[in-house]
Amino acid sequence: MRIGIDLGTTNSLVAAFKDGAPVLIPNALGEVLTPSAVSLGEDGTLFVGRAALDRQLTHPQATATTFKRHMGTAHRRKLGKREFAPEELSALVLQSLKRDAEAFLGTEVTGAVVTVPAYFNDRQRKATRRAGELAGLPIDRLINEPTAAALAFGISDRDDHEPFLVFDLGGGTFDVSIVEIFDGIIEVRASAGDNRLGGEDFNEALIGLAEPRLGIERQRHDAELLRTRLLAAAETCRRQLTDADSGEFALTIGEERLATTVATDEFEAQVAGLVARLREPVLRALRDSRIRADELSDVVLVGGATRMPVVRKAITRLFGRFPNHRVHPDEAVALGAAVQVGLMDRDIHLDEVRMTDICPFTLGVEAGSYDPRGVFITGQFSPIIERNTPIPASREQTYLTVQDKQREIAIEVYQGESRLVSDNVKLGCLTLKVPPRPAGEVVVNVRFSYDLSGLLEVDTFIPATGERANLTIADDEGGMPQAELEKRKAALAALKIHPREDAMNVALLARAERAYEDHLGPQREHLSGMINHFRAVIESQDPRAIDEARKQFSAALDQLEAERFL
């Protein structure tokens, strides 16, 4: 059976298409949101999800989060003694979701549809596919997150829809898509976005505001530990600001408790620059689809960061109306991924539904030309597939040699909207041998094929020699050759994981350790006693007693946390 996965910067979800409808699958803790967090224990045991996120506060050096932001780069994260590529950390999350799905469905999972930000480039998409390979979970299709949300929205009622806009602001990325539903065809008209803008950036801005007020003596603390505490404080404070006019920015470090109050208007002034960046992609998507804001029937909000009142206000101002609340901001993308599984499996319940998506950016090659004075200018971008072309797409362009007796021609592949390649993203390069002839006499045909997963293939043909070549985008940045991939896959598979039935105990202990760090004095003693007691009950191996102790322990922690905010 296949599953649909929303592999998020902050949270990941898994869903399946069952009995004619998409359903969310709970993890071993019974929750549908699994934090995209990975932590390694001292003995090499792996923690994924909630327990890993809680361990971040107590073991920042051994814990990784927000690694999706580094997908497609050479960035490596050291956990304990081992280094991990972003796609390896993603693979560990995928593996965990796959296990949850197998436990829930009672059958083997053989493949997945995984969502990616529409604005993810080719490198980031290929890294995501590699994550699947590393996890032993074949990714049959990548689909764009806002497209998945639109599928979930479109399936919830089957009526035709005037163009609507999906506004997806998550932890690390921002995507906008304009979608229309007509006669069962869900058509993406345009997408735009910013893959470096999300809730995390609002946390950074909040730290910039609050930290100077705390009078932290930096030299007294471990830099990484301090950073983790500041980020956690920002996240909590920002969520309070969603529900109230002020939030407490507080952290415990060493034996000190530091706190300051942040008012809504201060926060809003501080993030004005980030909020302003939401505008441009919206305007571009409208322009590209030739739709005016007042022609949109709905603005559908997706992604946890759209809960922020400052973001909602900006949206209301931008569109002159209130956004739609019909889809669940956390769940829509995963549900849509499951609908895509249903479409690929030709489920009869989706008989009349079809979907067409587009390529959100322009793809092309570097080309040179002579200016009017006869000076040869290099570094110019020659588009082959223009942005917002429906996919799959295949286009061919012809290029000529520019020098007499030229022996080689370099096909440099770029993505972006700038006239100069230096401002675009380089995806790869292919060097072809050409027969030495006068300038302009050797022709190279370059074909770009962009598939349904948003992955690019480049094929070249030189009629003069009959030679063909194919460019698998050279992964000089962060890529892995096949042999390396197999080795790493085996290494990941060898990591020790907790048995599923222990997941709740493991998560509870991680939470208690976190609470210990976060409190002082008598509460610490109390916590320490409870941790020791619970560990002893676990040792007893009596399932009934463990269940009972877990309930009590969990309730005690809830109470402690509730008291904190009194």
Ligand code: ADP
């Ligand atoms: P991703 O798809 O990137 O994993 P999500 O859609 O899960 O992201 O959204 C995560 C982001 O939403 C985080 O930055 C988080 O701080 C933010 N978020 C979630 N709930 C709230 C809330 N109540 N108030 C403010 N921000 C929130």
Ligand code: MG
């Ligand atoms: Mg998301």
